[in-house]
Amino acid sequence: MGGTRDGGDQDLVRDARDRDGEGRARNARPRDGLGRPLPxxxxxxxxxxxxxxxxxxxTVAEAQELLDAGxxxxxxxxxxxAWKSGPEAERELWRGLAQLAVGLTHSARGNVTGGARLLRRGAGAVxxxxxxxxxxxxxxxxxxGVVGWARGLAGEVERGGGDGGVVDAGARAPRLRGR
Structure with a gap:
């Protein structure tokens, strides 16, 4: 069921997408622990x-629990x-931490380039x-410590660390509050 630029069956594509009550796209598909869509x-x-x-x-406590759980x-x-609801002065901190979590996600999925890039970008922002x-x-x-963890993991991922470049997200989770 594909859409066309001239209108054709575009409405069918739009109607088949998951939407919330206000019409915003919301993917209701179930996901695995690394956020990948499942059938x-x-x-x-x-x-x-x-x-x-x-x-x-x-935020820190809940995020750490999730990181530790892989x-x-x-x-x-x-x-x-936190990035979207917190004070303006802290938005870059929370955005950087979100990027680190996404970098770990990509690294656990085996996306070497995306994982390393986001780990470094998040480390730089933090x-x-x-x-x-x-x-x-x-x-x-x-x-x-979090910045050092991210840069170290980025290098390891690029060198093919883990199982064929895939890292165990739970085992390699950062300690946000140190050890």
């Missing part, structure tokens, strides 16, 4: 609710909520935010 009707992992406002401490895609959604804000351990997070 409709398959048993998936519960998704993180979107748009949840958490305290920064709750669910970096879901942790990224928690960081994304490092820059820390330098500009003067905060090295906001909400108890060890940002220097």
């Amino acid at each position: 409709y009707g398959a048993q998936g992992v519960s998704r993180q609710p979107e748009g949840v406002v958490r305290t920064p401490e709750q 669910k970096p895609f879901h942790a990224h959604e928690v960081f994304e909520d 490092e820059q935010w820390a330098a500009e804000s003067g905060e090295r351990q906001p909400y108890g997070m060890d940002l220097a």
Whole structure:
């Protein structure tokens, strides 16, 4: 069922997509622990609710639990909520942490280029935010440790670390608050 540019069956394509009550696209397909879509009707992992406002401490704790459980895609959604709902001054911190979680997700999926790129981009964003804000351990997070973890994992992924370049997301999860 493909759409055409001249209108043709474009409405059919639009109607077949998952939409919320306001017409925004929402993919209702079940997903695995790394956020990959599964066929409709398959048993998936519960998704993180979107748009949840958490305290920064709750964000860090919930994201760490998800990272430790090997669910970096879901942790990224928690960081994304903080990025979108938090104070303007902290948005780059949370965005950078979300990028790190997505980088780990791609690395666990075997996407070497995307994983390494997002790990480095997130590390750069977190490092820059820390330098500009003067905060090295906001909400108890060890940002220097997280940046070092991300850059080290990016290099390992590029060198083919893990099982054919695939890393175990739970085993390689960062410790946001240090060890």
